[in-house]
Amino acid sequence: MEGEIGQLERKLEELPLDNGETPAPTTPASEARVNRARKPVPAHLPRDTIVHTPSANAGPDCRGPLKQIRSNVVEQLE
Template identity: 40%
Template sequence: MALDPATLPDDVDALKRLVVGLTREAVHASTLIEKLRGELARLKRARFGTSSEKLGPRLKQLELAIEALEVDEAERLAGTPVVAEAREAARSRPARRDLPAHLPRESVVHAGPCACPACGGSLRRIGEDVTESLDYVPGRF
């Protein structure tokens, strides 16, 4: 369900009711998806039993239903506006910290060719990859 900002009501209570309705729809859709996944898993386990011939069409129908629900949910989520707090929460994820400065470092530079092997023209650096890795060295005397 795509929401057009121009058609949204200006009343706070109406907006709250709209959010509650969308939340209920999302919970219902995710519950239905989980229920169908559980049933699909149960039927897949039963597929290799004695009456597996009867389960083939039902399994395919369940897989199609789950796929359709997932597509609908993705479209619905793509149509809803992104809240600023959600963007801030995504940006504030903890990042990997630099290694402490007191640790010894070893620099390895892989030199490339000075000239193009095909035409003999000069080459220039277009980028650089820097990697720091921590190696464990067992205790020593």
């Protein structure tokens, strides 16, 4: 009888515990990371360059020359 109890206890230890939560679904590593970034516009398509220049050549407070802070490049199909 004690041998049977020992066997049953070992089997119970091997069973996973159920705490009421559902396990998270597992996905293969290849499906987990999918690159959804947009592809660049093909080189053979025409491009228009638009430059926005300020209306004044000097700053309103210091009257010093204006300089470019950054550039924003956007590609858009019409």
